[in-house]
Amino acid sequence: xxxxxxxxxxxxxxxxxxxxxxxxxxxxxxxxxxxxxxxxxxxxxxxxxxxxxxxxxxxxxxxxxxxxxxxxxxxxxxxxxxxxxxxxxxxxxxxxxxxxxxxxxxxxxxxxxxxxxxxxxxxxxxxxxxxxxxxxxxxxxxxxxxxxxxxxxxxxxxxxxxxxxxxxxxxxxxxxxxxxxxxxxxxxxxxxxxxxxxxxxxxxxxxxxxxxxxxxxxxxxxxxxxxxxxxxxxxxxxxxxxxxxxxxxxxxxxxxxxxxxxxxxxxxxxxxxxxxxxxxxxxxxxxxxxxxxxxxxxxxxxxxxxxxxxxxxxxxxxxxxxxxxxxxxxxxxxxxxxxxxxxxxxxxxxxxxxxxxxxxxxxxxxxxxxxxxxxxxxxxxxxxxxxxxxxxxxxxxxxxxxxxxxxxxxxxxxxxxxxxxxxxxxxxxxxxxxxxxxxxxxxxxxxxxxxxx
Amino acid sequence: xxxxxxxxxxxxxxxxxxxxxxxxxxxxxxxxxxxxxxxxxxxxxxxxxxxxxxxxxxxxxxxxxxxxxxxxxxxxxxxxxxxxxxxxxxxxxxxxxxxxxxxxxxxxxxxxxxxxxxxxxxxxxxxxxxxxxxxxxxxxxxxxxxxxxxxxxxxxxxxxxxxxxxxxxxxxxxxxxxxxxxxxxxxxxxxxxxxxxxxxxxxxxxxxxxxxxxxxxxxxxxxxxxxxxxxxxxxxxxxxxxxxxxxxxxxxxxxxxxxxxxxxxxxxxxxxxxxxxxxxxxxxxxxxxxxxxxxxxxxxxxxxxxxxxxxxx
Numbered sequence: 001x002x003x004x005x006x007x008x009x010x011x012x013x014x015x016x017x018x019x020x021x022x023x024x025x026x027x028x029x030x031x032x033x034x035x036x037x038x039x040x041x042x043x044x045x046x047x048x049x050x051x052x053x054x055x056x057x058x059x060x061x062x063x064x065x066x067x068x069x070x071x072x073x074x075x076x077x078x079x080x081x082x083x084x085x086x087x088x089x090x091x092x093x094x095x096x097x098x099x100x101x102x103x104x105x106x107x108x109x110x111x112x113x114x115x116x117x118x119x120x121x122x123x124x125x126x127x128x129x130x131x132x133x134x135x136x137x138x139x140x141x142x143x144x145x146x147x148x149x150x151x152x153x154x155x156x157x158x159x160x161x162x163x164x165x166x167x168x169x170x171x172x173x174x175x176x177x178x179x180x181x182x183x184x185x186x187x188x189x190x191x192x193x194x195x196x197x198x199x200x201x202x203x204x205x206x207x208x209x210x211x212x213x214x215x216x217x218x219x220x221x222x223x224x225x226x227x228x229x230x231x232x233x234x235x236x237x238x239x240x241x242x243x244x245x246x247x248x249x250x251x252x253x254x255x256x257x258x259x260x261x262x263x264x265x266x267x268x269x270x271x272x273x274x275x276x277x278x279x280x281x282x283x284x285x286x287x288x289x290x291x292x293x294x295x296x297x298x299x300x301x302x303x304x305x306x307x308x309x310x311x312x313x314x315x316x317x318x319x320x321x322x323x324x325x326x327x328x329x330x331x332x333x334x335x336x337x338x339x340x341x342x343x344x345x346x347x348x349x350x351x352x353x354x355x356x357x358x359x360x361x362x363x364x365x366x367x368x369x370x371x372x373x374x375x376x377x378x379x380x381x382x383x384x385x386x387x388x389x390x391x392x393x394x395x396x397x398x399x400x401x402x403x404x405x406x407x408x409x410x411x412x413x414x415x416x417x418x419x420x421x422x423x424x425x426x427x428x429x430x431x432x433x434x435x436x437x438x439x440x441x442x443x444x445x446x447x448x449x450x451x452x453x
Numbered sequence: 454x455x456x457x458x459x460x461x462x463x464x465x466x467x468x469x470x471x472x473x474x475x476x477x478x479x480x481x482x483x484x485x486x487x488x489x490x491x492x493x494x495x496x497x498x499x500x501x502x503x504x505x506x507x508x509x510x511x512x513x514x515x516x517x518x519x520x521x522x523x524x525x526x527x528x529x530x531x532x533x534x535x536x537x538x539x540x541x542x543x544x545x546x547x548x549x550x551x552x553x554x555x556x557x558x559x560x561x562x563x564x565x566x567x568x569x570x571x572x573x574x575x576x577x578x579x580x581x582x583x584x585x586x587x588x589x590x591x592x593x594x595x596x597x598x599x600x601x602x603x604x605x606x607x608x609x610x611x612x613x614x615x616x617x618x619x620x621x622x623x624x625x626x627x628x629x630x631x632x633x634x635x636x637x638x639x640x641x642x643x644x645x646x647x648x649x650x651x652x653x654x655x656x657x658x659x660x661x662x663x664x665x666x667x668x669x670x671x672x673x674x675x676x677x678x679x680x681x682x683x684x685x686x687x688x689x690x691x692x693x694x695x696x697x698x699x700x701x702x703x704x705x706x707x708x709x710x711x712x713x714x715x716x717x718x719x720x721x722x723x724x725x726x727x728x729x730x731x732x733x734x735x736x737x738x739x740x741x742x743x744x745x746x747x748x749x750x751x752x753x754x755x756x757x758x759x760x761x762x763x764x765x766x
Contacts, residue, residue: 078590079728086728107731110518213711265602267712268622273602282603410517414730418536418714426713441535448534 035067036336038343041084043099043151043326044075045360046291053359054150054347061346067339076101088331096334097344100145100327102136102402103413109139113330113337118345119143126350126368132400133325133367136409145327146344147367149353153289154365154400155220155322156390160206161308163284167204168197176310178378178385181395191228194313195258198285202261206284209277210262211269212426214419218269220322221287221312222421223403226251228315233420233442234407238450242443251315252425252435259429267430279303287312287322290380290387294361297382305382309389311396321392323400325367362387369394414449512737519734527738536714537722537739544718544743546629547704548697551636556690558637559644566645567652578649585642593706596635597622600707625715628708632716635703640696644689651685652678684758691754698743719743 040058045051051073062069072095074081082101088094089108105112123129133147164170170193175185198208211218226232229251235241242248259266263277275292277283281303286292296304312321328347330340346352353366358376366372372391380387392398403421404412415421420442427438479485516523531537566577584592599606600621608618621631659677668676679686701720704710710717710725717725719739727736 079724082728086733090733103731214709214714263603265620265623268602268620268628268708270709276603280604410731414726414732417725417730423713431713444535448530451530 035065035339037068037070038062038097038336038339039070039072039095040097040340040343041072041074041081041095041099042097042328043081043148044073045150047294047360047363050150050356050360050363053356057347057352057355058343061343065339065342067336067343069343074099092331092333094331096336096340097328097330099148099151100329102325102327103409103416105137105145105327105329106139106409106413108329109144111332112144113332113334113340114142114144115146115330115341115344116143118146118341118348121345122146122348122368127370128368130323130325130367130369130400132323132402132405133327135405136325136402137327139409145329146348148326148328149347149356149364149366150360151326152365152367153324153363154390154392155217155224155287155289155324156312157310158278158286158288158290158293159308159310160278160281160284160303160306162306163201163204163206164197167206167284168200170197172310173308176308176389178388180393189311189313191225191254191313191315195254195261198258198261201284206282207261207263207277209269209274209283209286210258210266211271211274212259212262212266212422212429213269214422215269215271216324217271217274217288218422219403219416219419220324222255222425223416224312224320224322224401225255225315226403226421227320227399227401227405228313228317229254230315230317232406233404233415233446234411234450236406236408238408238411240443240446240450242439242446245439247317248439249435252428252438255425256429259425267426278307289363290361290390291363293386294363301382304386307386308383309387311389311392311398314398319396319398320401321396321398323365323392323402325365362390365391411446411449415446418445420445509737509741512734513741515734517732517734527735528742531735531738531742536717539714540717540719540722540739541742543629543716544698547633547636547700547716547718548694551633551640551697552690552693554633554637555640555644555693556686558641559689560648562641562645563648563652566649578646581645582642584639585646589639590702590706592639593635593703596631596638597707600631622708623712625712628712628716632704632707635707636697636700639703640693643693647685647689648682651682655681684761687754687758691751695747695751698747 042051042054045054054073055071058069058071061067074084076082081099082104084094085098085100085104085108088098089111092111100108119129129147133152134143137143137145137147159172161172164172170185174183175189177183201208210221212222226248229247231245231247231251233240233242233245233248266273274283274286274288275295278286278288278292279296279300281300290309293304293307293309296307311319313319328344330337330344334340347356348367350366350371353364353368353371354374354376357364357366357374362374362376362380369392372393374391377388377390378385389396392400402412402416404415407415424438424442427433427441428435431438433441512519513527514522514524516526562581566574566581569577598604602620602623605618605621607621611617611619620627622628655678659681660673663673663677698718699720700718701724704716704718704721705724708716710721714722719742723736723739725736726739727733730736
């Protein structure tokens, strides 16, 4: 078969056609930018309006700064966001900015751009930053991410005040009113009072919905409990502190007693089980952000209107509040780090933080204590003021906490993911181990983690 | 066409120089053509199997920060760890228990189907294959709803008959059984379809001869069916064992390894250690742990199949 030859002129014509077709089909750029472009992966918010709020803020910023921003929302179902982070860190390509789960900042610190300049400006403006956020995002003296507003949550107690009053004799609204001060009996809100109330409500058929499995809701509330008893498994230098640790023994014994007043299936609960327990009207108390209340407001309004958020109980070493922050990191292989820093700084401004928090019905918690006074927490309801005590307020006399702090981040991350605090309780309460046997197991697990480096 | 199957016609006269002839001969060699034709497959296997496997092996020899090679240090640490030793034990219970049950149920179903008249067989075959064609993550979610710790629909049904609620996912042995049950539900149709194909290939004359010799139904099964299906059974069991040892989604969705890591298997534990805890090298070591055992197992099974094939030839 004869092959028709192609001339130089023909090739040029064909090439021009291809270029023209490509130009006509190219996507329109929305900021006619001279500031370059950014690819951003943010956490896909549970609250449906959360992404819209973020989109509006980013659009506003991109237009003002003439930067083209591609915004992706990646959800955490099946750990998709964590997998994206792991893949991008390995391949050194992907987005410029990515939302990082609490421990991932430390894991990828060596490929994250330091953001001390951004943080220092924000601290100068808004005061001290949350110490848990600092513990997680700072590595070798440098900030490796900007603590995010979107998705960051506290896990105080969401209480059915009617059931608590009826079965445990506690008026939680009087103890923790929607005002800037504690009410009568607030100083008695301790883990001992909590245990008595749990037993009474359990007897009445409204057991507290406290998960004791390996999911984060379980690890977080148990982490705060341990800290309020001063019980830590590893010190900040990475030394295992299990042997002869009386505080650890005391808190385990307490937790085992408490577990007997909980539903017998809490060992298998996931992060949605406690929400369902509250929403279905079966439970008098859960430790959770206001998402459980928000779903009840939509599906079971008669339950939602009897919910009230109060701080976690206090222990011998003080009151701690479970806090689970997201951090926005900038990959050091990103193409436009200057614009990335500017965007994250903008999103941390008080006005942006208030816009995000308000659009998510108060779910999002900013990392600055000075931002714990947004109007949304006073006005949200019913009942009005139900989430007033959701952010940590000065009169709570509490500290934010994350389980396994102050252990070095690389070890604490493994302890957290392996849920060593709930498992040590489960070994005694469910597995029938003695406390000594469980502590021996715990020590061996911790030593394995430390030896691996 | 030449005797070796290559085309020889139409060779241009200009290609008759010695060098060109040599190249052409090389290109026309059967082995060269075969190699070129399998090149895409080789590239695919190299890119998607050999490279990732080699990379995982290399990863498993690094320290957590991936800055130094520690040889088999990750494997040593794992073997000293209580939880990992439990994971080995649990993975074996899970894989062996599930494969045995799948093989038995698949064999029984295949026999049942084989004896249904051809007209209705297709309908039943389609229905029985449904669990296998649904993505397991999705179907496991359905099972999770049925086993839900607080709102289990199975428990609700049991309560109608005054049977106490079963802690499907909360008690270790119930949780293990639940995980195996879902795997069996998902995997039995694969065994069924393979065994059905094998059953259909057994010549009827063999059964007729056995019947003339006075063989009972059991003897027919023992001395005709099973020997004729031996290769398919071996291949299916091997394949399923490898896949079941590597199973991830059922455990992840159903129990997340709980309670107390007592349903954790290699894949779910590797994900927990490698991705979620940020220790990729140790995660790689967990996932590679069964590789040598399964490789030896596969070697002997495949050698047995080859030997039987040679004997039959």
